[in-house]
Amino acid sequence: MKKHYFAVLILIFFAAPALAQDGILNLTLKDAIRQAVEKNLDVQVALYTPASAEADIYKNLGIYNPLLSLEGNYQDSTTLSANSFVTGGASVSRQRSMTYNAGVNQLVPTGGTVGAAFDNSWNHQNFALTNYFRSDVTLTYTQPLLKNFGRESTELNINVARFSREGALEQFKARLLDIISQVKSQYYQLYSLRENLEVKKTSLKLAETILNNTNAQVKAGVLPGMEIFNAEFGVASQQKNVIDAERALKDQIDALRVLLQLQNATDDIVPTDTPFRDSYPVDDNQAIQLALAARPDLRQQRITVKTSELQSRVARNQTLPELDFNASGAFTGLDNRYNRDLERVGSGRYPVWSAGLKLTYPIGNDSARNDYIKSKLALAQNKTQVKSLEESIARDVRIAARAVRSGYLQLDVTARGRKYAEEVLQAYIKKQKVGLATTKDVLDELNNLVTAQGNEIQAVTDYNNAIVNLWKNTGELLDREGITLGEKEAGKLYKDNM
Numbered sequence: 086m087k088k089h090y091f092a093v094l095i096l097i098f099f100a101a102p103a104l105a106q107d108g109i110l111n112l113t114l115k116d117a118i119r120q121a122v123e124k125n126l127d128v129q130v131a132l133y134t135p136a137s138a139e140a141d142i143y144k145n146l147g148i149y150n151p152l153l154s155l156e157g158n159y160q161d162s163t164t165l166s167a168n169s170f171v172t173g174g175a176s177v178s179r180q181r182s183m184t185y186n187a188g189v190n191q192l193v194p195t196g197g198t199v200g201a202a203f204d205n206s207w208n209h210q211n212f213a214l215t216n217y218f219r220s221d222v223t224l225t226y227t228q229p230l231l232k233n234f235g236r237e238s239t240e241l242n243i244n245v246a247r248f249s250r251e252g253a254l255e256q257f258k259a260r261l262l263d264i265i266s267q268v269k270s271q272y273y274q275l276y277s278l279r280e281n282l283e284v285k286k287t288s289l290k291l292a293e294t295i296l297n298n299t300n301a302q303v304k305a306g307v308l309p310g311m312e313i314f315n316a317e318f319g320v321a322s323q324q325k326n327v328i329d330a331e332r333a334l335k336d337q338i339d340a341l342r343v344l345l346q347l348q349n350a351t352d353d354i355v356p357t358d359t360p361f362r363d364s365y366p367v368d369d370n371q372a373i374q375l376a377l378a379a380r381p382d383l384r385q386q387r388i389t390v391k392t393s394e395l396q397s398r399v400a401r402n403q404t405l406p407e408l409d410f411n412a413s414g415a416f417t418g419l420d421n422r423y424n425r426d427l428e429r430v431g432s433g434r435y436p437v438w439s440a441g442l443k444l445t446y447p448i449g450n451d452s453a454r455n456d457y458i459k460s461k462l463a464l465a466q467n468k469t470q471v472k473s474l475e476e477s478i479a480r481d482v483r484i485a486a487r488a489v490r491s492g493y494l495q496l497d498v499t500a501r502g503r504k505y506a507e508e509v510l511q512a513y514i515k516k517q518k519v520g521l522a523t524t525k526d527v528l529d530e531l532n533n534l535v536t537a538q539g540n541e542i543q544a545v546t547d548y549n550n551a552i553v554n555l556w557k558n559t560g561e562l563l564d565r566e567g568i569t570l571g572e573k574e575a576g577k578l579y580k581d582n583m
Contacts, residue, residue, distance in 0.1 A: 110352040114272050117345060118566055121268045122261070124346035131260040138250035145242040148192055156186040179211040196239045197228035207423075218426040221437070223415035230442075231405040241399045248392040255385035258563060262381065264344075265566060266557045270550050271341045276356045277546040278337050282330040284538045288531060289323040295531070296320050298517075299524050312524040319528035326535070360549040364493055367486040372559050373479045379560030383474055390467045397460040403453045406446035414438040478558070485555040492548035499541040506530070506537035 122128060163179045188202035205220045233239070296316040302308040338354050341347075347354075377383065415437045418429030429435060447453075510530040516522035556562040563569075 108352055110347070110349070110354045111357050112272075112354050114269065114356070114358040115566075117268050117272050117341070118265055120345040120347070121264055122568070125264055125344065126346065128260065128264055131257050135250055135253035135257055138246065138253040141246040142243065142250060145240075145246050148239070148243070152190045154186075154188045154190075156184065158185075159183045177211075181209045183207045192239070194236045194239055195228060196233045196235060197226060200225040200227075215421075217419060217421045218423045219417070219419050220423075220426050220430050221415045221417040222430055223413060225411075225413040227412075228410045230408045230410055232403060232407040234402070237395065238399050238402050241395065244395055245392055248388050248395075252385045252388045255381040255388065258381040259385070261568065262557050262560070262562055265562055265568075266553050268341075268344060269553045271337070271344055272356055272358075273360055273546045273549045275334075275337050275341055275354065276358075276360060277542045278330065278334045279356070280542045281539055282327070282334050284535060284542070285323065285327045285330040288535045289320070289327050291531060292316075292320045292323040292528065295514075295524065295527055302518075307520055308524070315524040315528065319524070319531065322528075322532075323535075360545045361552065362496060362545060362548075365489055365552055367489050367555065369483055369486050372486055372555065373482045375561060376478050376482050376559040377475060379564075380478055380558075381560060383471070383478060383560075386467070386471050386474055390464070390471055393460065393464040393467045397457070397464045400453070400457040400460040404450060404457050406444060409443045409445075410440075411443060412438075412440045481558045482555070485551065485558045488551040489548070489555050492544070492551040495544040496541075496548055499537070499544040503534070503537040503541045506534040510534050 159181075160183070161179075161181045163177060165177060184204070184206045186202065186204040188200060188204075190198055190200040192198055200223075202223045202225075203220075204223070205218070207216075207218050209216045228234075237244070296313075296319070299308060299312050299316040303310050303313055341354060416430050416433050417435045417437055418426040418431075419435075420426040420429060510527070510533070513522045513527045513530045517524065517527050553562070556565055
């Protein structure tokens with residue numbers, strides 16, 4: 086798919102472009118979102134659905150295409166006359182005729198049909214020695230008065246296709262919501278893994294320092310020799326933690342690279358935006374009202390209800406008797422010369438007109454009546470699904486709001502836990518120097534500090550993910566990222582493929 090499709094479909098207020106140098110890609114969150122929107126394969130696949138729905142609209146608008154008909158026919162017949170059996174002699178009748186007609190019919194929004202025809206014929210009969218032309222210009226109009234009357238019945242498939250396009254656009258928005266929330270979560274996860282790797286490296290250096298100090302203390306006779314083994318084990322443990330952290334970081338880089346469809350597999354990705362740490366107040370009722378107005382899945386379900394309401398009204402119309410009004414008017418001509426024949430048609434001296442009603446009604450009408458009942462059941466089912474989805478959305482928003490508030494509190498708890506672990510470790514290092522603590526005690530507290538630091542980093546990531554999840558559940562994530570979507574954009578892709 087060409088990039089300019091997305092340029093029309095999606096408007097994003099971009100940050101500065103990502104910079105790649107020396108095998109390092111410095112990536113902002115805005116750049117990550119832009120890259121995903123432009124190149125993510127799932128987004129590209131989802132874009133075809135509203136474009137296809139646009140094609141269905143134009144397809145069904147074809148009912149208003151005028152129907153042109155042209156006809157030409159020549160007939161030559163030689164037959165025995167019935168008088169041959171009476172006179173006893175063979176009487177041969179030879180007739181020749183030629184017709185050349187043209188007509189056009191046009192459906193009108195009320196369900197009626199307007200037609201115009203120009204019919205011509207030439208006839209020759211040998212027994213009467215006649216040779217004449219007959220022409221007429223005819224206008225016709227047929228209008229349903231009960232069943233199939235009105236624009237809703239006439240344009241049912243057109244409007245259903247329009248609703249389908251609206252639903253497809255909402256479905257596309259929902260897919261964009263998923264992708265953008267994934268990008269933000271993966272971005273924050275990459276940030277946390279980089280922070281976690283730095284923590285592991287710092288802990289390794291501290292373990293190595295403890296090992297050096299232990300060696301010095303053993304040589305000085307302050308500590309027994311077995312303490313060296315404890316210190317070496319502590320270094321090995323921290324080395325393993327660094328290896329595991331590096332592997333997790335590389336795995337996350339690969340995951341983000343696939344999500345963003347980045348081509349250079351050798352680039353290291355460095356997130357340049359730091360996570361949000363300030364308090365984010367949430368009004369549950371306001372968030373729920375926003376979700377009920379903006380959530381794409383709910384909007385799509387409401388469009389389904391609108392479609393069912395339309396289909397139910399048309400199905401009710403189909404239960405009515407079929408009463409059609411028919412009217413026609415014509416000017417005719419007849420002459421042995423064609424130009425004189427046309428002059429008489431144009432004079433209007435020989436008019437022919439008719440008007441009438443035709444009533445058709447199947448006794449019982451079970452088919453149409455049960456179609457109407459079925460449409461009412463489908464409408465009731467879709468309305469119930471809307472109510473169920475609204476309740477589910479309200480519950481999801483409340484859960485997401487609680488997660489945001491809880492996540493913010495966790496920032497303070499984990500920060501205090503990390504500060505406490507730092508102080509305890511420093512205290513045990515001092516105790517070890519004077520022989521009041523073993524190397525194992527110090528390494529245990531080092532592990533506690535590593536855990537506390539990891540908890541703090543994870544708390545920041547969880548808090549930001551909770552905010553993203555709240556925006557996803559309220560449906561405001563696209564607006565917050567400056568992404569807009571309208572009906573005209575779906576037609577752009579359709580027209581570019583005409």
